[in-house]
Each structure stands twice: as structure tokens, then as C-alpha cells.
Amino acid sequence: MNRHLLIARVIPLFAALLLILTPHVARGADDPNMLKNPGFENGPMGSPDYHWSLNNWAKNEVEAALDETNPHSGKFCQRITMKKIVDKPDVQFISRVLPLKPNMTVELRFWMRGNPSEKPVMVQFRKYPAPYTTYWKAMISLTAEWKEYVFRMPLPATLDPEQTGLMFDLQDENTFWLDDVSVKQVPAE
Numbered sequence: 563m564n565r566h567l568l569i570a571r572v573i574p575l576f577a578a579l580l581l582i583l584t585p586h587v588a589r590g591a592d593d594p595n596m597l598k599n600p601g602f603e604n605g606p607m608g609s610p611d612y613h614w615s616l617n618n619w620a621k622n623e624v625e626a627a628l629d630e631t632n633p634h635s636g637k638f639c640q641r642i643t644m645k646k647i648v649d650k651p652d653v654q655f656i657s658r659v660l661p662l663k664p665n666m667t668v669e670l671r672f673w674m675r676g677n678p679s680e681k682p683v684m685v686q687f688r689k690y691p692a693p694y695t696t697y698w699k700a701m702i703s704l705t706a707e708w709k710e711y712v713f714r715m716p717l718p719a720t721l722d723p724e725q726t727g728l729m730f731d732l733q734d735e736n737t738f739w740l741d742d743v744s745v746k747q748v749p750a751e
């Protein structure tokens with residue numbers, strides 16, 4: 563086959579492939595979860611496949627563990643406990659850096675339960691190094707039973723695509739459990 567004939571045959575094939583693939587890419591609804599280990603099944607904590615970590619920056623008495631009792635799905639859920647506030651009332655449970663981009667619209671979903679208290683759990687998309695910019699946040703009042711939370715939001719144009727992740731802040735002497743977390747790109751509304 564000469565070169566021109568080969569190109570003539572390959573181009574229509576390529577165009578057909580584009581037609582098949584483009585609606586999928588444009589729609590975005592089937593985009594994969596940006597979070598690895600979203601259901602906390604890849605233990606133990608601290609292993610390379612875990613992809614989540616506790617940041618006890620304020621040096622309170624805290625504990626994070628996999629819990630086999632009453633997970634929302636699978637075998638495990640994640641438990642985060644603040645046993646005693648020593649100084650500043652905050653402990654952070656954080657994802658790795660996520661492939662988020664400025665102006666991207668995302669859907670965040672997670673299941674949470676905990677001991678109902680006055681102080682809610684804060685969930686944020688945040689720049690991890692200083693100046694620790696919060697790009698989006700919500701306050702979650704804990705319920706004793708598992709409850710799903712769903713948020714859709716456009717991320718700001720100022721978002722740092724290299725250093726942003728998902729963070730849950732416990733700011734009280736309390737415990738919460740987390741399972742089945744997802745962050746997906748969705749079409750802008």
C-alpha cells in the first residue's frame with residue numbers, strides 16, 4: 563500500500579473514532595472519581611495505596627483508624643476522633659492532591675455519620691501549602707445514622723491546580739465516620 567492510500571484509509575477511521583469518543587468527553591458525567599481509595603478499603607493507613615492521611619498540625623490528642631463496625635459499604639469506613647483539644651481545636655483528614663483545575667465544575671459526594679454536637683465538621687477544597695487558601699467549604703452537622711451529602715460547585719479561577727485537595731476538619735472533642743467519597747468533574751450549569 564502506498565503512503566497516500568494508507569493516509570486516505572486511516573483518516574476516516576480516525577474521524578469515526580473521534581465521533582465515538584467526543585460525546586463522552588464533552589458530557590463528562592462518566593468521568594472517573596479523582597479520589598483513590600474512596601471507600602477506605604485499601605488499608606492499612608500509612609501504606610502507599612491508602613491515599614489519605616491525618617494532619618494533626620495543632621498536636622491535639624487524636625486518633626484515625628479503619629473501622630469494621632457499621633461501614634457504609636465494603637468492609638471498612640474511616641474513623642476520626644479528637645480525644646482532647648490541647649491548643650487549637652482542629653485536626654485535618656486530607657486526600658492527596660487532586661487533578662482539579664481553575665473554573666472546573668465538580669460534584670463532591672460522601673457519606674458521613676457521627677456523634678451529633680454543636681460544632682459541625684468543615685469540608686473544604688483547599689490549597690495545602692501556605693497561604694492555605696480555601697476555594698470552597700461547607701459545614702456538616704453530624705447525624706448518628708449514615709447520611710449522604712452531595713454538592714456541586716464551580717471552582718474559582720484562582721485555584722492552584724498543583725496543590726489543591728479535599729480536607730475534612732474536626733474542630734471538637736468528637737468522632738465522625740466517613741465512607742464512599744467521590745469528586746468528579748461535571749458539566750458547568
Ligand SMILES: [Ca+2]
Pocket residue numbers: 601602603633634635636637638639741742
Ligand atoms: Ca468502605
